[in-house]
Amino acid sequence: MVNAGPPLIVLEGIRRRYGGMGGQPEVEVLHGIDLTIHAGEFVAIVGQSGSGKSTLMHLLGCLDRASAGSYHFAGHDVAELDSDALAWLRREAFGFVFQGYHLIATESASENVQVPALYAGLPEAQRAERAAALLARLGLGDKLDLRPNQLSGGQQQRVSIARALMNGGRIILADEPTGALDSRSGEQVMGLLRELADAGHTIILITHDHQVAAQARRVVEIRDGSILSDSAGAVPMVAGDTTPDATGVNGVNRANGATNGGGTAGALPSLQLDPVQARHAAARTLWNELGESARTAWRGMRLNRVRTGLTLLGIVIGVVSVIVMLAIGEGARRQVLERMGAMGTAMLYMSSMPPQTGGPNGDLTEADLQAVRELPEMRYVLPVIGDPTTVRHGRVDKQVYVFASGEEMPAVHHWSVAQGRFYTEAEDRALAPLVVLGHKASRHFFPDVPSPLGRQLLIGASPFEVIGVMAERGADSGVQDYDDMVFIPYRAGRARVYQAQTQPDYVVMQAVSADKVYEAEAAIRKLLVARHGREDFGIGNAAARIQAEMQTRRSMSVMLGLIAAVSLVVGGIGVMNVMLMTVKERTREIGIRVATGARQRDILRQFMTEAVMVTLVGGAAGVACGLLVGAVLILAGVPVVFSISAMLGAFACAVATGLVFGYMPARTAARLDPVVALTGE
Ligand code: ADP
Numbered sequence: 198m199v200n201a202g203p204p205l206i207v208l209e210g211i212r213r214r215y216g217g218m219g220g221q222p223e224v225e226v227l228h229g230i231d232l233t234i235h236a237g238e239f240v241a242i243v244g245q246s247g248s249g250k251s252t253l254m255h256l257l258g259c260l261d262r263a264s265a266g267s268y269h270f271a272g273h274d275v276a277e278l279d280s281d282a283l284a285w286l287r288r289e290a291f292g293f294v295f296q297g298y299h300l301i302a303t304e305s306a307s308e309n310v311q312v313p314a315l316y317a318g319l320p321e322a323q324r325a326e327r328a329a330a331l332l333a334r335l336g337l338g339d340k341l342d343l344r345p346n347q348l349s350g351g352q353q354q355r356v357s358i359a360r361a362l363m364n365g366g367r368i369i370l371a372d373e374p375t376g377a378l379d380s381r382s383g384e385q386v387m388g389l390l391r392e393l394a395d396a397g398h399t400i401i402l403i404t405h406d407h408q409v410a411a412q413a414r415r416v417v418e419i420r421d422g423s424i425l426s427d428s429a430g431a432v433p434m435v436a437g438d439t440t441p442d443a444t445g446v447n448g449v450n451r452a453n454g455a456t457n458g459g460g461t462a463g464a465l466p467s468l469q470l471d472p473v474q475a476r477h478a479a480a481r482t483l484w485n486e487l488g489e490s491a492r493t494a495w496r497g498m499r500l501n502r503v504r505t506g507l508t509l510l511g512i513v514i515g516v517v518s519v520i521v522m523l524a525i526g527e528g529a530r531r532q533v534l535e536r537m538g539a540m541g542t543a544m545l546y547m548s549s550m551p552p553q554t555g556g557p558n559g560d561l562t563e564a565d566l567q568a569v570r571e572l573p574e575m576r577y578v579l580p581v582i583g584d585p586t587t588v589r590h591g592r593v594d595k596q597v598y599v600f601a602s603g604e605e606m607p608a609v610h611h612w613s614v615a616q617g618r619f620y621t622e623a624e625d626r627a628l629a630p631l632v633v634l635g636h637k638a639s640r641h642f643f644p645d646v647p648s649p650l651g652r653q654l655l656i657g658a659s660p661f662e663v664i665g666v667m668a669e670r671g672a673d674s675g676v677q678d679y680d681d682m683v684f685i686p687y688r689a690g691r692a693r694v695y696q697a698q699t700q701p702d703y704v705v706m707q708a709v710s711a712d713k714v715y716e717a718e719a720a721i722r723k724l725l726v727a728r729h730g731r732e733d734f735g736i737g738n739a740a741a742r743i744q745a746e747m748q749t750r751r752s753m754s755v756m757l758g759l760i761a762a763v764s765l766v767v768g769g770i771g772v773m774n775v776m777l778m779t780v781k782e783r784t785r786e787i788g789i790r791v792a793t794g795a796r797q798r799d800i801l802r803q804f805m806t807e808a809v810m811v812t813l814v815g816g817a818a819g820v821a822c823g824l825l826v827g828a829v830l831i832l833a834g835v836p837v838v839f840s841i842s843a844m845l846g847a848f849a850c851a852v853a854t855g856l857v858f859g860y861m862p863a864r865t866a867a868r869l870d871p872v873v874a875l876t877g878e
């Protein structure tokens with residue numbers, strides 16, 4: 198008896214060759230197979246081990262492509278289908294049952310059964326319900342949450358049958374389903390297949406065991422890649438029209454709206470999505486897909502805690518170093534700016550120099566300074582002589598920087614007197630031997646007295662009277678510690694301490710405002726060149742100094758940033774490494790997912806999600822740790838300035854790193870040949 202209607206599967210002259218590349222000899226495993234199978238048939242393909250049965254089944258199930266010949270499925274030439282259409286076929290038309298069960302080891306029985314529906318886009322609740330119903334029907338109702346390694350072989354095989362039925366399983370491809378089972382479990386499985394056949398499913402059973410094969414309604418014998426015999430016609434065939442739904446499995450199908458009830462086993466004439474599937478596809482939103490990928494990714498991360506932890510560490514270190522280094526760089530920059538800003542950007546510095554045209558050093562005389570002082574652009578002109586000099590009080594004796602300058606010194610340096618007073622211009626003119634102490638110098642020479650005012654200090658060989666103590670200034674970015682100095686009037690200094698000095702070491706000047714600095718500089722230059730007849734002096738300004746300083750700080754920041762970026766990249770390479778390993782470890786799982794209908798982009802998305810998830814978690818942890826490290830640094834007195842943009846940037850970089858370095862392994866996974874993935878370790 199022959200089925201009415203067009204055949205479901207038509208193979209013509211199918212050949213499959215392996216090798217032939219890289220010098221390996223080409224082997225032909227299938228030598229021109231012609232085979233026609235109608236919907237609702239129960240066919241056994243029997244043959245010895247190595248005869249090419251699995252190869253044939255992989256071709257039938259669209260996991261592999263033939264080297265030659267044609268395969269028409271429901272009237273469509275399979276060679277013309279793209280990978281998505283093939284995935285659709287595997288998902289909606291076929292259900293695979295393998296000798297080695299091929300369950301995903303990390304997922305529970307119920308989750309394994311749900312995998313095909315996942316890729317079909319069935320909503321989660323319905324998925325779980327249907328999986329539970331199928332497993333219950335197959336006698337595993339109490340094993341939903343057990344992992345494959347907690348189940349016996351027979352139970353695992355029943356789980357894989359449930360999985361094959363999840364999306365309807367109109368065509369069940371079973372490759373030695375009883376091969377790994379004891380005889381009793383084997384009989385159970387065969388019983389199930391028979392029931393499914395009775396219910397109208399098309400069953401293609403592969404076995405090396407003639408006794409097992411005999412239970413099918415048609416037996417095709419294959420030897421060395423060729424069909425030896427085919428009992429087609431000899432065995433009565435069931436069209437699946439009147440058979441009662443013996444298994445109840447199809448009751449489940451019907452309950453869920455699938456269309457392959459017992460009476461409509463042949464109802465897959467076209468590749469159109471039927472309304473149920475169309476609904477599933479619509480329900481399959483990006484959000485659901487991402488949620489599902491994230492769930493799987495999270496499980497993967499949990500299962501490989503140590504490895505995940507190490508990868509995370511790489512990312513965290515990268516992010517922390519970016520954040521902290523940038524914060525330190527910015528902190529240092531702001532500090533310099535502040536310190537220099539406190540001194541004022543209207544500051545100018547001048548000292549005599551040998552002229553560039555040659556000749557002796559110039560001399561900045563009192564008269565020169567007076568002339569400069571009278572320029573309208575100038576506010577202060579402060580000649581300074583300063584050198585380490587021996588200062589003594591009683592038996593205490595120390596080399597101290599003695600700073601001889603005008604009475605405007607506190608104003609110029611934005612500094613105040615804490616105790617007593619500063620000397621006046623009149624006292625300066627009168628060569629008065631007065632001294633004002635820096636905070637530290639005061640403590641050094643007068644540790645025990647409440648007030649050093651009125652006491653005498655011997656500076657060089659001359660006695661000076663203490664009239665004041667400066668406020669504490671704190672560490673400066675400059676070379677000298679101002680708190681450790683003593684301050685004397687300029688003229689008295691020249692007369693009593695620095696007798697050899699004919700002119701100031703340098704002159705500190707302040708323009709009337711910061712925007713007049715360059716005008717002031719030009720005016721001074723013009724004036725002094727007129728007076729000296731040549732340019733025998735140098736003028737610098739604070740703005741330029743600040744800029745130079747900022748430049749160095751900035752290059753430091755850039756360098757720190759680079760170092761940090763490098764560590765981030767190293768973290769990214771760590772992600773890539775782990776992902777590549779994961780792909781290797783999970784080729785089998787990828788094969789299973791592909792065999793149950795995952796498209797390339799499903800696999801790609803899953804692995805990308807895992808990579809991004811690692812970096813998301815790592816990035817977030819990195820930002821948190823960065824803040825913590827920063828807080829510790831602040832407590833330790835290191836100036837750090839956090840920037841939100843640096844944090845966001847580092848976080849974004851981490852995630853981008855995950856995307857970039859995760860892509861390659863994910864693509865590798867997506868492009869795995871399903872047969873290689875399934876059979877590979
Ligand atoms: P069966 O399932 O009947 O035991 P297979 O279809 O697995 O046989 O294999 C048939 C033949 O094809 C064997 O000789 C095997 O060595 C060969 N074969 C299978 N896969 C490959 C491959 N990827 N590369 C080379 N030879 C292969």
Ligand code: MG
Nearest residue numbers: 250251252372
């Ligand atoms: Mg085999």
